[in-house]
Amino acid sequence: MAESGAQHHGIRILGPEQPGSERILCSDALLLLAELTRRFRARRNELMTLRAQRQLKIDAGAMPGFLPETADIRKKEWQILGIPSDLQDRRVEITGPVERKMVINALNADVKVFMADFEDSLAPAWDKVVQGQVNLADAVRGEIDFVHPDSGKAYTLREDPAVLICRVRGLHLDESHLELDGEPIPGALVDFALYFFHNHEALLAKGSGPYFYIPKLQSHLEARWWAEVFAFAEERYALQPGTIKVTCLIETLPAVFEMDEILYELRNNIVGLNCGRWDYIFSYIKTLRNHPDRVLPDRQAVTMDKPFLNAYSRLLIKTCHKRGALAMGGMAAFIPAKDPEQQALVLQKVTKDKELEAHNGHDGTWIAHPGLAETAMAVMDRYLGDRPNQLHVTREEDPPITAEELLEPCEGQATEAGMRANIRIAVQYMEAWISGNGCVPIYGLMEDAATAEISRASIWQWIRHGTVLDNGKLVTKALFEQMLTEELAVVRGEVGAQRYDQGRFDEAANLFRSLTCAEQLTDFLTLPGYEILTESTRMDNRT
Numbered sequence: 001m002a003e004s005g006a007q008h009h010g011i012r013i014l015g016p017e018q019p020g021s022e023r024i025l026c027s028d029a030l031l032l033l034a035e036l037t038r039r040f041r042a043r044r045n046e047l048m049t050l051r052a053q054r055q056l057k058i059d060a061g062a063m064p065g066f067l068p069e070t071a072d073i074r075k076k077e078w079q080i081l082g083i084p085s086d087l088q089d090r091r092v093e094i095t096g097p098v099e100r101k102m103v104i105n106a107l108n109a110d111v112k113v114f115m116a117d118f119e120d121s122l123a124p125a126w127d128k129v130v131q132g133q134v135n136l137a138d139a140v141r142g143e144i145d146f147v148h149p150d151s152g153k154a155y156t157l158r159e160d161p162a163v164l165i166c167r168v169r170g171l172h173l174d175e176s177h178l179e180l181d182g183e184p185i186p187g188a189l190v191d192f193a194l195y196f197f198h199n200h201e202a203l204l205a206k207g208s209g210p211y212f213y214i215p216k217l218q219s220h221l222e223a224r225w226w227a228e229v230f231a232f233a234e235e236r237y238a239l240q241p242g243t244i245k246v247t248c249l250i251e252t253l254p255a256v257f258e259m260d261e262i263l264y265e266l267r268n269n270i271v272g273l274n275c276g277r278w279d280y281i282f283s284y285i286k287t288l289r290n291h292p293d294r295v296l297p298d299r300q301a302v303t304m305d306k307p308f309l310n311a312y313s314r315l316l317i318k319t320c321h322k323r324g325a326l327a328m329g330g331m332a333a334f335i336p337a338k339d340p341e342q343q344a345l346v347l348q349k350v351t352k353d354k355e356l357e358a359h360n361g362h363d364g365t366w367i368a369h370p371g372l373a374e375t376a377m378a379v380m381d382r383y384l385g386d387r388p389n390q391l392h393v394t395r396e397e398d399p400p401i402t403a404e405e406l407l408e409p410c411e412g413q414a415t416e417a418g419m420r421a422n423i424r425i426a427v428q429y430m431e432a433w434i435s436g437n438g439c440v441p442i443y444g445l446m447e448d449a450a451t452a453e454i455s456r457a458s459i460w461q462w463i464r465h466g467t468v469l470d471n472g473k474l475v476t477k478a479l480f481e482q483m484l485t486e487e488l489a490v491v492r493g494e495v496g497a498q499r500y501d502q503g504r505f506d507e508a509a510n511l512f513r514s515l516t517c518a519e520q521l522t523d524f525l526t527l528p529g530y531e532i533l534t535e536s537t538r539m540d541n542r543t
């Protein structure tokens, strides 16, 4: 069924055949995908236009805020449908790309949930997308194993693995290796349809279910779109309405003003919201790009204790708990260090970060690495004890959290060291991404699409608004060019000449330069990145 160029139910496969693609892209799975695409793609396109129209208003001086037309939904008493038993306790969730070894390691980690990621931590090359679905289908059936080709180390799944949640791509990304009626299919629909089709029966049979994380929503209208997608899939397979369960990331500035509305639109399916802090910070920069009084300082200074981020966390908790939904915390980007002193520092920082979340009332938190499970669990255990979550923390006594608090400027310095670090991080991350690796350790932090967006968008913003650095230097395109040349040399020294020369650093630098020096802020680095990532695998590009 999966041969390249073939048509199935109107879908043309434009990617080369992959191991397992005949199973994953079987006729019935493609039929569901074709039906979903016919029904929902046009509206997805309209929703992207609505995003752009709203942004134009903000660019012209308007500020995002709570919607007057949905005030009733915020005021009225209502609750989400419910939370299945295996999602009641999500105190620690590990996240990671859908690579085979990582999937096994994550499911075996000492955590409650594994969020298997087709999004921020995956560069969605065609082989990764197909192989990722193979890996998850095998994992759901308990039939996943792996032998490392170099070390010979064998990996198998433990008896009682973590609960699986699949994070699909954001609405802005297409899957260019699959076309229907000559147009690419939204990546979000590809990831949803394939995971749902192949796994819902097996998951339900073992007492779990088809669970999803939805990223980068910008409005309740987008949530409504997802609710309609879920309702269609449930009806198509004669499932009880509300069988599909979803957690939405609140990781864009517009969405923070529509959390009640998002919960309401998805009330049959939703079980919680999550503070996706990294994309949220990026979205703060992106949304307020034209507002000189909202320029962010160095990335390192933008921590969750800053008032605008603390208000976001508290409002998310208050909103979720009022509706019976879980309020998940986010990712501390630290990863374990080899040096014991450094490691002690890492654990201290992770503890502090998780303390703040648990203290605010979050029901769970994210870690990027199994080596942090114990630390995060210890903090969450201290706050949750025998309870599965903190739904009892209603924050009802809190004064209302206002739009002003959510939009409050962030104090801190923009520094030359910060700008240089942003350059080195962004260029290394883009080099990895266009080479097919969406998550990499850089300077002791996990870097993924969300964290790298902050690095590159910050510099664009500093140029746009003529930011003056701590040492009095004015940020201009010329200064950026000079620093880029200098920092590329530093990176070459750090990674080694051989790795550098065999890598794709020149292409990454070009991509970075084009994003940073553009008059308009590009919506996502992954949009032009995807063109590069897929240039050799899309059939219409191959000669």
Ligand SMILES: CC(=O)SCCNC(=O)CCNC(=O)[C@H](O)C(C)(C)COP(=O)(O)OP(=O)(O)OC[C@H]1O[C@@H](n2cnc3c(N)ncnc32)[C@H](O)[C@@H]1OP(=O)(O)O
Pocket (backbone or CB within 6 Å): 094, 095, 096, 097, 101, 102, 103, 105, 106, 117, 120, 121, 278, 279, 331, 335, 336, 367, 368, 369, 370, 439, 440, 441, 445, 446, 447, 448, 450, 451
């Ligand atoms: C903003 C957001 O969206 S956050 C969510 C998206 N981001 C993520 O999910 C980040 C996930 N984390 C990762 O991808 C990785 O931790 C990285 C790339 C940052 C670092 O990975 P590595 O360089 O492999 O780290 P390291 O060498 O310390 O790993 C040690 C072991 O832990 C495993 N490991 C590390 N991170 C993870 C993870 N998240 N899930 C499962 N296993 C993991 C490695 O596979 C390795 O296993 P092995 O000993 O069997 O070979």
Ligand SMILES: O=CC(=O)O
Pocket (backbone or CB within 6 Å): 120, 249, 251, 275, 276, 277, 278, 279, 280, 330, 331, 450
């Ligand atoms: O997806 C999570 C984030 O922080 O971004």
Ligand SMILES: [Mg+2]
Pocket (backbone or CB within 6 Å): 120, 215, 249, 251, 276, 278, 279, 450
């Ligand atoms: Mg994100």
